[in-house]
Amino acid sequence: MKTTPRIMVAGAHGFVGCRAMERFPSAIAVDSALLRNPGHALQEFVCAHQPDVILNAAAISDIGVCEKDPEGSYLANVVLPMTLAAAAEEIGAKLISFSSDQVYTGCVGRGPYSEDFILPEPTNQYARHKLEAERRVLDIHPSAVLLRATWMYDMPLYGHANRGNFLINTLRAVMQGNPVCVPGCQYRGITYVRQVVSLMDPVFDLPGGVYNYGSENALTMKETAKALLKVFGLTGHVQDTEVKRHNLWMDCTAIKEHGIFFDTTVEGFQRCAADYGLG
Numbered sequence: 001m002k003t004t005p006r007i008m009v010a011g012a013h014g015f016v017g018c019r020a021m022e023r024f025p026s027a028i029a030v031d032s033a034l035l036r037n038p039g040h041a042l043q044e045f046v047c048a049h050q051p052d053v054i055l056n057a058a059a060i061s062d063i064g065v066c067e068k069d070p071e072g073s074y075l076a077n078v079v080l081p082m083t084l085a086a087a088a089e090e091i092g093a094k095l096i097s098f099s100s101d102q103v104y105t106g107c108v109g110r111g112p113y114s115e116d117f118i119l120p121e122p123t124n125q126y127a128r129h130k131l132e133a134e135r136r137v138l139d140i141h142p143s144a145v146l147l148r149a150t151w152m153y154d155m156p157l158y159g160h161a162n163r164g165n166f167l168i169n170t171l172r173a174v175m176q177g178n179p180v181c182v183p184g185c186q187y188r189g190i191t192y193v194r195q196v197v198s199l200m201d202p203v204f205d206l207p208g209g210v211y212n213y214g215s216e217n218a219l220t221m222k223e224t225a226k227a228l229l230k231v232f233g234l235t236g237h238v239q240d241t242e243v244k245r246h247n248l249w250m251d252c253t254a255i256k257e258h259g260i261f262f263d264t265t266v267e268g269f270q271r272c273a274a275d276y277g278l279g
């Protein structure tokens, strides 16, 4: 990839996208209306701007919303990345599109799961659509990179929608004097979104395919919540919700082989606390 690739961001106002725009301030943001009607006009917009890289962080990423509106989810989570893939293929751009660790929800083991794990059908609509998008995008545009991201977190940004994340949910529970409720036995990685974005440059050079992309975490969610409290110097009670959840712990060896190294989940908490002067 050339030293200053021309970057286009889809989903530029979202949780990941707005941080990507901070990281790549000269990136072109795709118009929100074009994202919601992914067709010829979107393809024309992409082709007119001739980006070298298209970073797709647009989605309906709320699992509950996707359950209630499967057609809307299909449009945003399958048709939109397919349209961007077709445009990327046409102009010789590289598409980087976010998938999710939710594709592992059909697995019954503890993990960690690598990308070549034979996936049982995921248990929710959002994840089924993310998995279908991975396959369809690669059929259209074999050099596309699909990033299976973990649950991500950051402090809230002033003036931005704040949907909640593991850090905010934990801080809020402590501030309100409530227990921090987690499915105590679940294994999953949780990743500092600023590291997700800061490691993006080498992603542009990854060979086409699907990659687990985020922090690895060998701790249970109960241990993870306790570690977060400790890193931020907080006192709180961690309560096991006893909700049976699938393990989503991903093996990220493949990206490491390409020189992309994430902190572990707990190291990520430390990095985040230090970034905000709280460590």
Ligand SMILES: NC(=O)c1ccc[n+]([C@@H]2O[C@H](COP(=O)([O-])OP(=O)(O)OC[C@H]3O[C@@H](n4cnc5c(N)ncnc54)[C@H](OP(=O)(O)O)[C@@H]3O)[C@@H](O)[C@H]2O)c1
Binding pocket: 010, 011, 012, 013, 014, 015, 016, 017, 030, 031, 032, 035, 036, 056, 057, 058, 059, 060, 061, 062, 072, 075, 076, 080, 098, 099, 100, 101, 149, 150, 151, 152, 153
């Ligand atoms: N957040 C997480 O913890 C997490 C975890 C795993 C995977 N992911 C994946 O990472 C990517 C970024 O997630 P995020 O949390 O940043 O998402 P987000 O904040 O929920 O939304 C991202 C953007 O998607 C666009 N969008 C919303 N509704 C749309 C629709 N109906 N049709 C087309 N576009 C629509 C909007 O772009 P505009 O602002 O430009 O209108 C929105 O800002 C997504 O692919 C998500 O599935 C996220």
